[in-house]
Amino acid sequence: MxxxxxxxxxxxxxxxxxxxxxxxxxxxxxxxxxxxxxxxxxxxxxxxxxxxxxxxxxxxxxxxxxxxxxxxxxxxxxxAPKNSLYPQDLIKQAKINAILHFESGVLFARLRFLIDKVREATDMSQVPQDRIDYVLNALSLLEALLVDKYLAGNEMTIADISCSTNIKLLGKT
Structure with missing residues (x-):
């Protein structure tokens, strides 16, 4: 192959x-x-x-x-069709998909909105506070999703992987 x-x-x-x-x-x-x-x-x-x-x-x-x-x-x-990262159960998939949509439409979008200004700035004081607050709000929303061990339940899924790669981006700024 x-x-x-x-x-x-x-x-x-x-x-x-x-x-x-x-x-x-x-x-x-x-x-x-x-x-x-x-x-x-x-x-x-x-x-x-x-x-x-x-x-x-x-x-x-x-x-x-x-x-x-x-x-x-x-x-x-x-x-890996039987892998728990994206289980075959439609209810679990729906929960994972909702978090994936949140990740792309809210978390990643807001991080990009902030990171663009961070890259332009020569000093963090030049980064508009509203952009920082926008990301902090997204992180609060993400935290509210974490009611179980992982974002979509008690097993790690691609929702956790996808969201974690964005949070890692914060460590680069």
């Missing part, structure tokens, strides 16, 4: 979600670095794979997928 080609950047939280998911299910990916700072994701070749020109992207024997959540679910469903 040919290795799945994985296009991402080591600093990308969505990319790390795919890497950690693949590792957790024992899947070895063929990593291809995409230098977003030098606009490699805007090349004609990359846009043919992903018209949204976002990372990560995988190519599994000619089948191309993008969006970290879609990729993680695909990898588990195809290569």
């Amino acid at each position: 040919e290795k799945i080609k994985f296009y991402s950047n080591l600093l990308s939280p969505p990319g790390r979600t795919v890497q950690l998911t693949a590792c957790a299910i024992g899947l070895d990916l063929e990593f291809h670095s995409v230098d977003v700072l030098n606009n490699e994701h805007l090349s004609e070749e990359f846009i043919k794979m992903n018209p949204q020109h976002t990372i990560p992207v995988i190519n599994d024997n000619g089948r191309v997928f993008y969006d970290s959540h879609a990729i993680a679910i695909y990898l588990i469903s195809k290569y």
Whole structure:
């Protein structure tokens, strides 16, 4: 079997979600670095794979997928369908999916909103307080979801992996 080609950047939280998911299910990916700072994701070749020109992207024997959540679910469903990271139970999946939507639509979006200003600043005092508060609110919302051992129950799922890669981003700022 040919290795799945994985296009991402080591600093990308969505990319790390795919890497950690693949590792957790024992899947070895063929990593291809995409230098977003030098606009490699805007090349004609990359846009043919992903018209949204976002990372990560995988190519599994000619089948191309993008969006970290879609990729993680695909990898588990195809290569480890009985794995508890994304259980087959529809109720558990719905809970995981809700957290994944929260992660992309709230947590990741707010972190990007803050990180952009942090990168521009020469001093943290230049970062607008409203952006910091916006992220702190997202973290409070995330904490409210943690009513069990993990975000979606008593076993780790891709919701935990995905959210944790974003929180790790805070350690880089």
